[in-house]
Amino acid sequence: MMREFKFMLRDKAVWVWLSLAFVFSLAAVSLGLNEVSQQNAEIAELKQLDRAERRTNLAAQADWGSAAYYTFHITYDPPSDFAYAAIGQRDVSPWKHRIRMLALEGQIYETDANNPDFALVGRFDFAFVASLIAPLLVVLLLFDLRSGEQVAGRLRLIEASAASGAKLWWSRAGLRVSALAVALCVPLIAGGLVSGAPILTLAFCVGAVCVYLAFWTMLTLLLAPATRTGAYNLTTMLGTWLLLCAVVPAILTQLIERVVPLPDGGEIVLAQREAVNDAWDLPREATYEPFLQRYPQWADHTAWNDEDGFEWKWYYAFQQVGDQTAEPLSQSYRVGQARRDELARWSSLISPATLMQRTMERLAGTDMQAAIDYEQDVRQFHGVLRDWYYARLFKAEVFDADVAIETIPTFDPVGR
Template structure:
């Protein structure tokens, strides 16, 4: 194989592609789908940022209203009895709702590339001193029908549409000329037949790969500026696009080297595409769910709410037995006022329900963690699945970042709960100093870094299979004969 033969074939194939309507159609499809994906990604990220800003604005207004009400009470400008759930001095009810703290996960600069887990979990949560289910599942952020169909983002274009564009240009690398009767002449006149075929492959695969990389550069630069382009995450994204495109191009070359017809090549490659992009991911998810079954989000929510209801019912039963056995004591307690009783009742129910809810959610999260671990191990069976999960991690919307956010959220929930419950147990009323010392959710100042395993995973699951296919393609093209 000589370099001159390779370059000559590459240049000639480029001339043919410029006159080929199919090549222009493929290019238009890539650019159009990429533009639509970036538009949807930008809208999604803008909605997340707007939701975070609205939540923080609402938090500021609620805290200002509580401080003003506390100042009025302290100055004696309020007369009459105040319900406990409206009393800014009541730590149980203030921490359980009116002073709820906002915990937000800011979108990554490359968040426009992949939605990942962002369409399942809200970007901002209002943390209370109540049970976790009271704020984790308070809102449905997306239409379930839309979640079932998925969103069109750049990861969708890269994983599903991009391979089809490459296969459309590379499936008949030599089969087309063989059927036309020109392959024998091409190979006979070439100094190195293998170099000619590889040059044709480089030209045909290079068009969609370069178009995809150019569209990614343009989309990120126009929507996010030059700073994300200079990041290591973007370099990894470009490398992933190149490796994934090379995998499909070399796969087409291997199938073409079998010497079958163009129709056979097309059907075989479509079957492999369907297996890698749809069947294998579905099989991995089904296997993970079968081995480590976890209740759905709705079932987990109902179980958590049932735990709260049971705790409230048990509290009622205990109070009823106490009232029956100690009628004099109950009468004395009633004289103290309904406000104190409601506060102590609410605190007791929360403490009982919290332990049961956390037990339910811990089992659910443990099963999900096992499912994710198994899916991570099996994702190497499908380059498409591995590519999709890697793109989500690169975009800062993958499983690992949301797991880290969940861990920080759990720690903050404990801190927030202890702040108010400790004062409630001590019988202390909230003061202006307490409002000034309210815990705040720790913000992450800089963009999330790409998980360490993403680059190695792409190398082992996409680049390495591409190298293996390159060896097989080279050996197969060397045996290529005109039929």
């Protein structure tokens, strides 16, 4: 083993590929840490601004209805300590919403996302390097391992000299790929120590990288025999890489999207908005009836007369009904998302690159499930906010800005 290690250190091509792996990994980890740091800083700033703005807004109001209307609440999904390694869905799914007491579904689905052009290009994070670039480096390190010796006229001499030819090739390949794993994982671990990622998560991720590299090593040794030329082996392996890392995932994504169609986010927003807008022209019974089915505890506080003028409690009741109207669409959107995610999970078993990427996103808490969980947290918080305001609106409590500032619920992501 020491002989092969010294031999490997003298190979300039190995140094080039290992250096490249280290630079890619270092760049990916640095960019990931920077992105996570920016997101954390943005959350900290938004929380501060949110608190100050809410205090100002509440102090300027005269009743609970206006307070609910003008007061916003920041909700957010803080990145995990391991998110630097896999930004995942945080590129395409919102991780912050600024919401208020109006109908929620529209606020969720009309939210701004990051620049979609960036999302299209994808993120250069460690998950990208590990799942897509690392297999290429394995191929480049190993495609010519035996065929290069054959072309140079050394293969017979080597195999006739070695006690075990198979052991020699495995140890050569093993050393190169182990060195690649080290070059990839050193920046990852350093990043983990900087960000405070759990040791167990780091260890699991390193293990996953090693298993993935071992898979590509076996594939390369199997598909790149000594009897073929290096050019033939390289072409075969690049074709295999393209198939497994690009073509198969793309086909699977297309298939899943066809098998599980999703309502458009815009449809949900439209359904909710139309319900809210229509309510202005409908008899109040049309609003209160479905509202009280959901909140029967306020039945004794909703005596109405269609001749009455504007009432905040009626206004918020039809906001609630707007959400109830959009609920089936929203529910089917969420169920569809979860179904697509489930299918993607199973189909990743035939797409190693996707499996690797999903594993890392799961470890980092940046996968689709994490995005769905965050959305649910926002709904839950909005429910708490509704309960808090309804108690004051329907009981017609006198507005007290100081009490409002002190007791109004705030979003707490702890436990996620």
